[in-house]
Amino acid sequence: MRIVVDAMGSxxxxxxxxxxxxxxxxxFGDEIILVGDQPRVEAELAKHDTTGLPLRxxxxxxxxxxxxxPGEASRTKKDSSMHVGLRLVKEGEADAFVSAGNTGGxxxxxxxxxxxxxxxxxxxxxxxxxxxxxxxxxxxNGANADCKPEYLLxxxxxxxxxxxxxxxxxxxxxxxxxxxxxxxxxNELIKETIPLLASSGLNYVGNIEPKxxxxxxxxxxxxxxxxxxxxxxxxxxxxxxxxDQIREELMSNPLTILGGLLSRPAFKRIRxxxxxxxxxxxxxxxxxxxxxxxxxxxxxxxxxxxxxxxxRMVEMKVxxxxxxxxxxxxTQVVAGEE
Amino acid sequence: MRIVVDAMGSxxxxxxxxxxxxxxxxxFGDEIILVGDQPRVEAELAKHDTTGLPLRxxxxxxxxxxxxxPGEASRTKKDSSMHVGLRLVKEGEADAFVSAGNTGGxxxxxxxxxxxxxxxxxxxxxxxxxxxxxxxxxxxNGANADCKPEYLLxxxxxxxxxxxxxxxxxxxxxxxxxxxxxxxxxNELIKETIPLLASSGLNYVGNIEPKxxxxxxxxxxxxxxxxxxxxxxxxxxxxxxxxDQIREELMSNPLTILGGLLSRPAFKRIRxxxxxxxxxxxxxxxxxxxxxxxxxxxxxxxxxxxxxxxxRMVEMKVxxxxxxxxxxxxTQVVAGEE
Numbered sequence: 001m002r003i004v005v006d007a008m009g010s011x012x013x014x015x016x017x018x019x020x021x022x023x024x025x026x027x028f029g030d031e032i033i034l035v036g037d038q039p040r041v042e043a044e045l046a047k048h049d050t051t052g053l054p055l056r057x058x059x060x061x062x063x064x065x066x067x068x069x070p071g072e073a074s075r076t077k078k079d080s081s082m083h084v085g086l087r088l089v090k091e092g093e094a095d096a097f098v099s100a101g102n103t104g105g106x107x108x109x110x111x112x113x114x115x116x117x118x119x120x121x122x123x124x125x126x127x128x129x130x131x132x133x134x135x136x137x138x139x140x141n142g143a144n145a146d147c148k149p150e151y152l153l154x155x156x157x158x159x160x161x162x163x164x165x166x167x168x169x170x171x172x173x174x175x176x177x178x179x180x181x182x183x184x185x186x187n188e189l190i191k192e193t194i195p196l197l198a199s200s201g202l203n204y205v206g207n208i209e210p211k212x213x214x215x216x217x218x219x220x221x222x223x224x225x226x227x228x229x230x231x232x233x234x235x236x237x238x239x240x241x242x243x244d245q246i247r248e249e250l251m252s253n254p255l256t257i258l259g260g261l262l263s264r265p266a267f268k269r270i271r272x273x274x275x276x277x278x279x280x281x282x283x284x285x286x287x288x289x290x291x292x293x294x295x296x297x298x299x300x301x302x303x304x305x306x307x308x309x310x311x312r313m314v315e316m317k318v319x320x321x322x323x324x325x326x327x328x329x330x331t332q333v334v335a336g337e338e
Numbered sequence: 339m340r341i342v343v344d345a346m347g348s349x350x351x352x353x354x355x356x357x358x359x360x361x362x363x364x365x366f367g368d369e370i371i372l373v374g375d376q377p378r379v380e381a382e383l384a385k386h387d388t389t390g391l392p393l394r395x396x397x398x399x400x401x402x403x404x405x406x407x408p409g410e411a412s413r414t415k416k417d418s419s420m421h422v423g424l425r426l427v428k429e430g431e432a433d434a435f436v437s438a439g440n441t442g443g444x445x446x447x448x449x450x451x452x453x454x455x456x457x458x459x460x461x462x463x464x465x466x467x468x469x470x471x472x473x474x475x476x477x478x479n480g481a482n483a484d485c486k487p488e489y490l491l492x493x494x495x496x497x498x499x500x501x502x503x504x505x506x507x508x509x510x511x512x513x514x515x516x517x518x519x520x521x522x523x524x525n526e527l528i529k530e531t532i533p534l535l536a537s538s539g540l541n542y543v544g545n546i547e548p549k550x551x552x553x554x555x556x557x558x559x560x561x562x563x564x565x566x567x568x569x570x571x572x573x574x575x576x577x578x579x580x581x582d583q584i585r586e587e588l589m590s591n592p593l594t595i596l597g598g599l600l601s602r603p604a605f606k607r608i609r610x611x612x613x614x615x616x617x618x619x620x621x622x623x624x625x626x627x628x629x630x631x632x633x634x635x636x637x638x639x640x641x642x643x644x645x646x647x648x649x650r651m652v653e654m655k656v657x658x659x660x661x662x663x664x665x666x667x668x669t670q671v672v673a674g675e676e
Contacts, residue, residue, distance in 0.1 A: 069522060132579065142517055145517065145523075145524065145525035145526075146525045146526050177568065178564075178568075179480055179483065179563075179564055179567040179568060179571070182405075184407060185483075186483060186564070187483035187484045187562075187564040188483075188484050190564075209568075209571055209575075210568060210571040210572040210574075210575045211571060211574070211575045211578075213575075214575040214576065214579050224525075225517075226516075226517055226524070226525040226528075226565070227564070227565050227568055229517040230515065230516075230517060230547075230548060230565055230568070230569055231568055231569070231572045233517070233547055233548040233549060234548040234569045234572045234573055234576070235572055235576045236548075236549070237547075237548045237549045237551075237552040238552065238572070238573045238576040238577055238580075239576055239580060240549075241470065241552050242576075242577060242580050242608070245608050245611070246584075246604070246605075246608060249604035249605070249607050249608055250601055250604050252604060253603075255600050255603075256600060256601050256603060256604040258597075258600050259596075259597045259598065259599065259600025259601030259602075259604070260597065260601055260604075261597065262593050262594060262596050262597025262600065263588055263594050263597030263598055263601055264597075265591075265593075265594060266584070266587035266588050266590060266594040266597070266598075267584075267587070269587050270580070270583050270584060270587055273583070
């Protein structure tokens with residue numbers, strides 16, 4: 001297997017990206033192609049012992065920065081690490097692409113300029129595995145701020161196929177994330193999506209609120225990308241706020257300081273469990289190839305985990321499953337404006 | 339001051355509602371009018387020592403239940419505790435209405451059948467004080483699942499006036515809650531609202547993500563009711579999930595159990611700080627009277643705190659401030675489809 005790692009992706013690129021690639025090559029034995037500015041990537045790679053590791057560099061002269069406007073940059077920086085890396089996947093020179101870079105950039109380059117969509121897909125979407133025990137997927141997490149009911153229907157299908165393949169769940173439970181479970185709740189988008197999901201052949205279990213989602217009442221939570229992004233970001237913010245508060249409160253007197261020291265192993269386990277780095281990254285579902293987008297603030301371990309996720313998507317043939325799923329789906333699943 | 343408490347509101351009514359009213363009458367000395375089924379409320383009241391407390395009962399023969407459809411129930415149950423209570427406010431027999439009942443029910447009865455909207459208000463909205471240190475308001479929290487830019491503009495104005503009056507902030511910072519701070523981020527609704535807020539005369543500080551909102555970068559976070567409701571519910575779910583996980587992990591071995599015991603005071607302070615009961619309830623802004631809606635699962639203390647919030651809104655003349663604010667606002671703030 002050959003996996004492309006965008007060496008110019010993360011906020012602190014190329015250090016964590018290169019170190020993560022080295023770690024992945026060592027752990028998985030797959031060939032890793034680092035794409036980016038050759039001299040910089042070489043210099044970074046020289047800091048590691050890479051003897052015998054299947055690593056190589058592919059030069060790309062440009063970088064789509066976090067501050068770039070995705071649409072514009074995807075048109076003007078045709079030799080960016082994202083373009084070069086995704087072209088390798090498109091041309092069959094590599095099996096997957098991993099980047100911790102500008103999410104909108106990867107989206108635009110993958111969807112509009114290189115891989116393009118799987119036949120029948122209206123809008124690719126970002127799935128995120130929620131870092132709680134049951135590991136449900138929330139989809140879309142920000143690829144599509146404004147959605148139509150048909151998009152949400154397809155997000156449900158793609159998410160369902162993903163968790164079926166990757167988590168090994170049979171007949172995954174698909175739910176709409178909403179402000180209430182009762183009939184009549186939801187916004188117009190939700191209300192129009194319900195009948196589509198109900199007749200889709202998916203295991204649609206109704207609308208659920210965040211509380212039920214966090215308790216594992218669904219394997220796939222479907223939402224528009226604006227709401228999904230705010231839900232994920234709220235969850236991360238609250239978790240981080242609570243951790244800070246706990247630390248602060250524990251420091252308030254000698255007994256709680258001692259208590260905090262004794263409790264430390266327990267807190268470590270919780271932090272690890274809730275750590276988005278463990279999950280790896282968000283798969284971009286619906287494009288014609290395996291793409292995983294990691295957090296901009298990814299460290300070495302997070303990049304390595306994103307590679308892990310990408311190789312698993314290749315192994316389990318997630319892209320092929322989505323293509324076949326769309327072919328076999330009832331006509332309304334692939335009907336839409338284009 | 340005379341405050342109506344819906345005795346038939348909470349999930350466990352009338353016990354917590356009546357007990358909360360008694361606690362409020364004792365603490366604040368205001369006259370409390372308990373509205374509900376007279377025999378049941380009398381029986382409940384008899385469990386308390388109410389000697390000398392300014393409490394009375396107003397009979398209402400019907401109850402809008404949590405399971406009722408709000409629109410329908412508000413039309414058919416004209417003698418519900420919500421109708422009777424809100425009519426008292428409308429007719430000047432009371433100064434405020436507090437209920438832990440069906441949110442949609444209170445909304446419908448207040449907006450369509452009794453108090454009605456303040457002149458110029460397009461849509462009343464639910465404001466929620468986020469239970470973090472800085473106590474910012476998130477508005478709308480679920481009154482309007484589908485919104486137009488003009489609604490959001492008015493939510494910003496109403497929220498701004500609320501925190502100015504109640505929290506004593508001058509020139510409160512108003513922000514749009516969005517999936518990114520950069521230009522070009524947001525869904526269509528957000529993008530169309532930006533120019534309205536920017537030229538509104540409010541202290542509009544731009545778009546903020548949940549992380550910045552949780553760090554107190556704005557005093558008022560404006561959002562549509564669908565998104566706002568999911569954000570609040572996600573925050574509550576994550577806080578509760580983390581508390582459960584911490585408890586479970588702390589029980590895992592003797593040292594962490596000891597650590598947990600020693601840390602207990604610290605955890606108690608955090609739980610109290612994040613406790614939605616402390617806040618009291620959500621003010622329904624934009625209707626012609628003071629209305630506070632508490633959680634369905636409110637306990638005695640939460641009901642009492644909701645009364646506290648309502649009396650403060652009366653004292654600080656929040657309804658009058660909104661009416662005046664709308665009169666003085668630039669024309670686009672009150673322009674709209676109706």
